[in-house]
Amino acid sequence: MREAWSGKWALVTGASAGIGVALAEELASGGTNLVLTARRKDRLEALAERLTSTYKIRTQVVPADLADPRAPEGIYAFTRENGIEVDLLINNAGFGKYGEFPFADKQRLLEMVQVNCAAVVHLTHLYLREMTARRRGDILILASTASFQAVPYISTYAATKAFDLLFAEGLAEEMKPYGIRVCALCPGSTQSEFHAVAGQETFIHRAESAQKVARTGLRALAGGKSYVISGLGNYLGAHGERLVPRRLVTRTAARLFKPKDKNRAC
Ligand SMILES: NC(=O)C1=CN([C@@H]2O[C@H](COP(=O)(O)OP(=O)(O)OC[C@H]3O[C@@H](n4cnc5c(N)ncnc54)[C@H](OP(=O)(O)O)[C@@H]3O)[C@@H](O)[C@H]2O)C=CC1
Numbered sequence: 265m266r267e268a269w270s271g272k273w274a275l276v277t278g279a280s281a282g283i284g285v286a287l288a289e290e291l292a293s294g295g296t297n298l299v300l301t302a303r304r305k306d307r308l309e310a311l312a313e314r315l316t317s318t319y320k321i322r323t324q325v326v327p328a329d330l331a332d333p334r335a336p337e338g339i340y341a342f343t344r345e346n347g348i349e350v351d352l353l354i355n356n357a358g359f360g361k362y363g364e365f366p367f368a369d370k371q372r373l374l375e376m377v378q379v380n381c382a383a384v385v386h387l388t389h390l391y392l393r394e395m396t397a398r399r400r401g402d403i404l405i406l407a408s409t410a411s412f413q414a415v416p417y418i419s420t421y422a423a424t425k426a427f428d429l430l431f432a433e434g435l436a437e438e439m440k441p442y443g444i445r446v447c448a449l450c451p452g453s454t455q456s457e458f459h460a461v462a463g464q465e466t467f468i469h470r471a472e473s474a475q476k477v478a479r480t481g482l483r484a485l486a487g488g489k490s491y492v493i494s495g496l497g498n499y500l501g502a503h504g505e506r507l508v509p510r511r512l513v514t515r516t517a518a519r520l521f522k523p524k525d526k527n528r529a530c
């Protein structure tokens with residue numbers, strides 16, 4: 265599987281931490297050349313240097329803030345100017361914000377929608393135009409187990425991930441005639457900086473490794489699946505809850521996620 269994109273170029277967003285680093289490493293070990301993007305340039309450069317020397321691949325680094333609506337055009341222009349044909353686009357960058365909705369920072373919530381949804385649509389549109397012309401290309405989109413139901417106290421995040429899942433599943437079907445594969449990767453709790461960034465450090469038990477999640481996603485994409493849930497327990501949870509009334513599922517999620525300490529609620 266890791267050789268599926270050998271000698272081709274992949275663009276990985278959110279490549280400075282967590283699942284993005286694991287995806288980059290997995291692809292590099294299979295001989296895929298990489299365009300790495302995120303805000304933290306120092307981390308991207310260190311990763312690019314390590315992967316280039318370890319796996320003898322080619323790398324490019326494009327620092328960009330996807331909360332800026334102009335960023336996808338900038339990334340796309342960079343790859344075109346450098347003559348890079350992106351055969352695999354990985355929309356991985358994303359973040360959450362834990363706490364009671366009315367007290368969360370409004371700007372941060374709007375940025376979340378921009379990064380987790382609008383930037384995903386924008387980048388996908390830019391690169392799919394080329395892929396359909398070539399009748400070749402693959403897209404992986406990071407959704408979540410949070411995509412399958414509402415999650416009170418991280419409601420906006422769960423809604424963005426529901427968007428990502430449905431967007432990917434719809435495109436997967438639409439793009440079949442062009443020979444283009446699209447897959448939503450749905451991890452449950454995963455070891456990364458996600459929970460610290462979201463301010464949700466109490467939910468990191470039973471987290472999978474980012475490496476396992478990355479492998480699961482790439483294997484599913486190469487196998488032509490339109491979505492994959494990483495981990496059997498997560499799979500059973502996401503599908504099992506469909507047998508339960510939605511109201512009850514949401515109420516149970518609220519009980520699990522309700523902040524213990526009011527001061528930590530936003
Ligand atoms: N960890 C988990 O439990 C789960 C994570 N996911 C999803 O996986 C994806 C990766 O998250 P994960 O690796 O866990 O989290 P991390 O916080 O470890 O990594 C997030 C990545 O996204 C990048 N990013 C965040 N904001 C921006 C921005 N404004 N512009 C550009 N890049 C940005 C970060 O880079 P930088 O800060 O340098 O910009 C970083 O590289 C996300 O989409 C998340 O929703 C899904 C399910 C579970």
Ligand SMILES: N[C@@H](C=O)C(=O)O
Nearest residue numbers: 408409410451452453
């Ligand atoms: N599914 C997760 C995030 O998306 C989590 O369990 O934290």
